[in-house]
Amino acid sequence: MIDKREFYINGAWVSPLAGRDCEVIDPSTEEACATISLGGTDDSNAAVAAAKAAFESWSQIDPETRLGYVKKIRDIYVERAEDMAQAISLEMGAPIDMARSSQMTAGTWHIDNFITAFKDFKFLRPLGDHAPNDRIAMEPIGVVGLITPWNWPMNQVTLKAIPALLAGCTMVLKPSEIAPLSSIVFAEIIDAAGVPAGVFNMVNGDGLGVGTDLSTHADVEMISFTGSARAGAAISKAAADTFKRVCLELGGKGANVIFADADDKAVTRGVRHCFNNTGQSCNAPTRMLVERSVYDQTIEKAIEVAGKTKVATAHQPGNHIGPVVSAAQYEKIQGYIQKGIDEGARLVAGGVGRPEGLNRGYFVRPTIFADVSNDMTIAREEIFGPVLSIIPFDSEEQAVAIANDTPYGLTNYVQSQDGAKRNRMARKLRSGMVEMNGQSRGAGAPFGGVKASGRAREGGVWGLEEFLEAKAISGWDSAAE
Ligand code: NAD
Secondary structure, three states: OEEEOOEEEOOEEEOOOOOEEEEEEEOOOOEEEEEEEEOOHHHHHHHHHHHHHHHHHHHHOOHHHHHHHHHHHHHHHHHOHHHHHHHHHHHHOOOHHHHHHHHHHHHHHHHHHHHHHHHOOOOEEEOOOOOOOOEEEEEEOOEEEEEOOOOOHHHHHHHHHHHHHHHOOEEEEEOOOOOOHHHHHHHHHHHHOOOOOOOEEEOOOOHHHHHHHHHHOOOOOEEEEEOOHHHHHHHHHHHHOOOOEEEEEOOOOOEEEEOOOOOOOHHHHHHHHHHHHHHOOOOOOOEEEEEHHHHHHHHHHHHHHHHHOOEOOOOOOOOOEOOOOOHHHHHHHHHHHHHHHHOOOEEEEOOOOOOOOOOOOOOOOOEEEEOOOOOOHHHHOOOOOOEEEEEEEOOHHHHHHHHHOOOOOOEEEEEOOOHHHHHHHHHHOOOOEEEEOOOOOOOOOOEOOOHHHOOOOEOHHHHHHOOEEEEEEOOOOHHHO
């Protein structure tokens, strides 16, 4: 049982000023695996004050020095890789092999991509030949609040903390209270890298407590948030009175458009992708849109893949999927599966209840619905579990219309061997990202969405720019530069 009730504030682990105990539940066993403290307003204020005090010097030092710290963080992150994977697996139920190969490595991937993006990054830029005495200075926005979810914990923390550090911002991280253990390891890494006191602070807490404190604090200039649309909207409102920049990465209901000429691995790939991380990914392709001429055979294939998807405890090695994160998520997903049945979708795999042989832990049966219409609840709302909806279509235009008929717009997917059709689809789909034929985004591509998926762009150059403000300067003396 881990006991970590301290916060990392001003370069030291400190006891809460106003904390209350909170248990972290291992979703594989439903038993407490750690005790943390949820901070109160005094803790939030102490962390913001430390970040504010550190801002002047951190924002002014040579950017190369900041890069040096990030490189040290990367080295120590790699040394602590196994601790990180174990923490993630325990707190949110990612099977240990997957925690090592995907969850933990997402952090290294982002740190590397930011280091690459930073190499050619210009903090002082000319406006153009027409205005030789103008400069655009890219300046750190100030103290930033980073609020993260539980589903890809280090993916999200590194997507925020690393560019904030490189940009010259100081920060307070509030990780998910459901999955705080990996962020505690992350804070230890920052500490071991010798990042100056106050630059990075971490306070555990819940949304209504520390989350709201940060969103309303007059000395916090920006909130970078990843999580649900509900919380994203609440943060935007809470932040309005202090005119913060609010960057939101929210949910998704991605369409995966399978044309009749898709490659023969497309269906298997799509089902596995939907079930990956036990369906708990904002960019999961949860609506499979299938061209009518291959509809029946696609359903058969999807059933076969669901049947081969093993479900087991996160502590066991192997390529199975683990539990969902919490009792609340388990109940919510069960409700959606029942709703799909009630609204008349055809259940072809899985269903309500736990998989056979598992009577403890938040395990969900890999579930597929066919004959889903896009106005059913299971096609409209983010389920965040291993549940796939299959929807038929008759034409390219209809596929685009169904794909775009959603409140969300994060990632859409297209499977076709016709390049011209793929290119047309890529431009017509309303989403921040389009991935086709199983090819994922390249290093440094921006991650983000449109509509209810939020409008942030994280990663690479775009991710750095989120933490900067453009200052327009005229009358600059280039001779004195
Ligand atoms: P959540 O919104 O419940 O919580 C996310 C974080 O916000 C937590 O740290 C929580 O404590 C905090 N929070 C909650 N209410 C708040 C409030 N009113 N004010 C301030 N902070 C508040 O989400 P979750 O259940 O942890 O994560 C799942 C959600 O995250 C899904 O909707 C998923 O799609 C989304 N997500 C989006 C992306 C993306 O990049 N677009 C990535 C991963 C997850």
